[in-house]
Amino acid sequence: MINGIKEKQFVTVEGGVCAAQGFKANGLNCGLNKDKGKNDLGLVVSDVMCNAAAVYTTNKVKGAPLLVTKEHLAACGGRTRGFIANSKNANTCNADGVEKAEMMCSLTAKALGVEPDEIVVASTGVIGQVLPIEPIAEHIEELAAGLSPENHGKAANAIMTTDTVMKEIAVEFRLGGKICKMGGMAKGSGMIHPNMATTLNFITTDATVSSGLLQKALSDVVKVTYNCLSVDGDTSTNDCVLLMANGLAGNEEVSAEGEDYQEFKSALYFVMMNMTKMLAKDGEGASKLIECTCVGAPDLDTAITVAKSVIRSPLVKCAFFGEDANWGRILCAIGYAEAEFDIDKVDVDMSSVNGTVAVCRNGAGIEFSEDEAAKILSADEILVDIDLHQGECSAKAWGCDLTYDYVKINGDYRT
């Protein structure tokens, strides 16, 4: 159990955000991105209105699309038909940002024959450049006309920025005897750091869940998945997770915190945790996924804070890039985590598919084989296991190494 969520394995299925019944998607290049082979405009729509839940960035600078999305969800009593999203331009810090975001919704609504309030919007890319609406206006009919359950990948491609791989997942689960599906897509590579809803993440399901429980489940799961992810410590202005449930699976509405709610939350955790790992693994310039688990903490927040502190440390990240078992930097990062605990009880292990090595006991170094450690750290996925030995709570955090390529990508992202 983590934050009241039961960790379970689920059967994965094809279809991404269109795995659940009644969802269609499309994506294309409208010209915001000069690379014609890369989509920059995506649309995901449900056949019927969905209950929706959302979590937004905590940055004081909030992208105009987020403001419009919040307003539209409120205007429709927390319900939505779907979303339009673009990459290459964040439509943030521009005087006409809200106006442009509203136009994206109204253009989409017109093409679909629905009301503008029924559509929400997200943008990602460079901050502070005026978003040209013409390319979007010119391609919106084509985008809507091509909506199909098969085109989930085209939409997932459209939200990618410096991402090198598409991030999709879908699972099957049962509520009240009915088969339900849930799928997600995500983008994000840099400007990723806890205390937010991270980057752009869209999750669709055909389960029937009340709005209140949808939001509660999303908030609970975000806390131990996306908010436990750090690529570089920069909290984006446009982060958003949107969860849409259209109810087409036909299960009895989940409106109380019973067994069905637990199962739904477990499925949501599985989907979001896997997308979190995909985001970490594809962090800008990353060559390795780092998963840090903190157990034996007096409370959940301490476990999260310690695991995130290790994941965030540039020195730890560089050491993993160098495949150097520099555990002193890990203990240092644990030591400056803003939480209260006794550092002299802390144990640290490192492991991978190549084995496990114990490097620290009771806050002090122990002898270990450097050769064995080097072999373990040569793997693509490294686990750092911390036991505080002062409680029963645990948490995981995900990140990546810091490489030359991170610097290269971000030295000339805008130009």
Add this chain to the structure above:
Amino acid sequence: MINGIKEKQFVTVEGGVCAAQGFKANGLNCGLNKDKGKNDLGLVVSDVMCNAAAVYTTNKVKGAPLLVTKEHLAACGGRTRGFIANSKNANTCNADGVEKAEMMCSLTAKALGVEPDEIVVASTGVIGQVLPIEPIAEHIEELAAGLSPENHGKAANAIMTTDTVMKEIAVEFRLGGKICKMGGMAKGSGMIHPNMATTLNFITTDATVSSGLLQKALSDVVKVTYNCLSVDGDTSTNDCVLLMANGLAGNEEVSAEGEDYQEFKSALYFVMMNMTKMLAKDGEGASKLIECTCVGAPDLDTAITVAKSVIRSPLVKCAFFGEDANWGRILCAIGYAEAEFDIDKVDVDMSSVNGTVAVCRNGAGIEFSEDEAAKILSADEILVDIDLHQGECSAKAWGCDLTYDYVKINGDYRT
């Protein structure tokens, strides 16, 4: 005025930590560092006992030398004769750390003919490797025998780790008609981040100042100098600033917060602010010094938090490395600073010896010449000026760009 300190220019003089009367220093290679051309053991001693003040890291992992230093200062009523310091090994997270740190003091005391408690100790380097005491024991007599006011540079060289330049400064000032001097030396290049006393910093003066005011002045100045410095966001386990005042200038003791105390604090700010800039400029792999000034803040802490948030952002740092005027990332970092203010009033300028460019007004981008911006950002020292327009307080923070070399240095620091 910043934190009650008057910013003033002072005349700089030669001599580093031996500029003040009655201080002698020496440094040599004892073999901890395999590079025989690089000193690894340094000693600075006053002819008479000094009033001392110190600030230590806030990391829960505290280097054994810091524990011993604290104890020795307490045992001598806040007074000390001098310090022994080594690089290459932090003597931290080792079971025998305190024992070894005590041995460093007692070996030094024996060579000088003083009591072990009268000596304090500092170490910097790799965490979690046992410190071999033999090389130190074998060279301590030679080190003590070579003590001289001329050898300040040998001691400053001994504390360097990945530093590429030696960091020394000294100034002259007057208290009650008497000429006083104050000098400092510092080391630090990586694992540098606010909420600490940063790295190793030693300041000596011949001014006569009461212990209480010495500590108060040091704490006030640290808050707006070293604690406003960030190279990589990692707070070291061994950070320490030590300020020693031996009283040989013969001024009447500064024991109340009058004019003399103000002058002393101004001199201390000048010394520490200049060392802070040297540390930022020589940050691991750095190619540029970044100085961020936040004015118009409702209070000092808000000004510090905002300026530090910008300095710390990996994305801002990479943009400066790429000489890219990506002001959206600066506004994003201001936006996630943990302080309360209205983001829609914020103005941002960038400048250097090559000119000034306004990039943001009232929280939104304004048009500017990319060519002019590129020229400004091609300089070695970049100023970022933020005006919150919601108060009278201001603060500065110092950092550097994030480069390929930072990753290279830290990918294989230990091995």
